[in-house]
Every structure is written in structure tokens, then in C-alpha cells.
Amino acid sequence: MEKYEELLLALRKVIRATDLYSKQLNKTTGLTAPQLLILREIAACPAGITASSVAQNITLSPATVSNVIDRLEHRQLIHRERSTLDKRRVVLTLTAAGQARLADxxxxxxxxxxxxxxxxxxxxxxxxxxxMQRIATMMDAEKLDAAEILEVGSYEQQKFNSR
Structure with a gap:
């Protein structure tokens, strides 16, 4: 087997392990990896956190985080509320359902x-x-969003979100 074939095989194994984890996560909790990551970040700040702070802390684009937050709010796992100190700021907190989902x-x-x-x-x-940094560069992936939680997703969606 050629060296590049060995490397590609190892990469496919990493991608497969990540994909299996994502499927199991979704099956057991109904959450995607980015949703879980964002819930964890919000839970880490019980007094509330802004969407821009979440995006910065987990190194995802604000657009990606905003879309995920919309879905989490629609599912009543998080709550958005205007800050009492600064009406321009909207803070995110977990709902009881969000806390339960995160605990599970x-x-x-x-x-x-x-x-x-x-x-x-x-x-x-x-x-x-x-x-790994060299591999990311060789795959033209150095500018893609890089969430702290490993997840397999659509390359085109990640490419779109990184713009």
C-alpha cells in the first residue's frame, strides 16, 4: 500500500468514527454536535451569554451559531432575553428542558x-x-469553521458558513 493510501485510510477512519458518534448523539439526545457544544457553552454562563461570545468561545462563525441558536430556541432548549443592564444586548440562558437535555x-x-x-x-x-495542520492546508480546509466538537457535516455547508 502506498503511503498516501495509508494516510487516506487513516483519515477515513477518523471521519467514520466522527460520523458514528454524531449519529449516536442525534439518536440518543436529538442533538447535533454543534447544538451540544452551544448548549454546553451557554450552561457554562448561568447568568447568560451573548451569541457573539458563544461564537467567539467555540470558534464557529456568528452565522453558524445564530442558525443553531434559532433551532435551539424553537425547540425551547434555550431562552433569549434582553439584558437588564444594556437593552442592546440579548443574553442566552438554558431552559429547564435544555438543562435536562444537556444532563442526558x-x-x-x-x-x-x-x-x-x-x-x-x-x-x-x-x-x-x-x-494535521499541513493536511488541513493540503485539503484546502484551513479556513473552514472548526468547532471544538468533532462532527461530520456537509462540506458545502461548512464552506458556505466560513465565508
Missing amino acids: APRPLQENFIGKFQALADWEQSQLVAA
Whole structure:
């Protein structure tokens, strides 16, 4: 097997693991990975957080976050409210249903990965980071949204959202 075939096989395995996690997450909780990520971010700020702060904290575009927030609000998992201190600001908080859904959600796929990665020597961590950054560049993916939760989605949708 050629080296590039071995690399592509490994990438397909990562994509497949991510896809399986996303499907299981949706089946068990009815949430997508970005929805879970946003619920976790909102839960981390019980006094409320703005949509722009959520987008900045999880490194997704404001447009992507806004669309997900609309869906979460429609499902009554979050609540939007004007700030009492600054009427120009709208803060997001979890509803009781959102808190329950979050409590039932599984841990993110990458938590196991993070533990194993942090157990590696610094030089090996740096080598993996550099290699993955190069792969992202080779796949013209360096400008795509990069959520903290791994999820497989439509390339065209991610490409559109990164503009």
C-alpha cells in the first residue's frame, strides 16, 4: 500500500468514527454536535451569554451559531432575553428542558482523544499538530469553521458558513 493510501485510510477512519458518534448523539439526545457544544457553552454562563461570545468561545462563525441558536430556541432548549443592564444586548440562558437535555448528553467524542494526546511527549504532540495542520492546508480546509466538537457535516455547508 502506498503511503498516501495509508494516510487516506487513516483519515477515513477518523471521519467514520466522527460520523458514528454524531449519529449516536442525534439518536440518543436529538442533538447535533454543534447544538451540544452551544448548549454546553451557554450552561457554562448561568447568568447568560451573548451569541457573539458563544461564537467567539467555540470558534464557529456568528452565522453558524445564530442558525443553531434559532433551532435551539424553537425547540425551547434555550431562552433569549434582553439584558437588564444594556437593552442592546440579548443574553442566552438554558431552559429547564435544555438543562435536562444537556444532563442526558454523552461526553464529547474527543475527551478520550485529549487524554491520550496529553499523555504523549511534547515533541510528539507538536509533530502531530504540525502534520494535521499541513493536511488541513493540503485539503484546502484551513479556513473552514472548526468547532471544538468533532462532527461530520456537509462540506458545502461548512464552506458556505466560513465565508
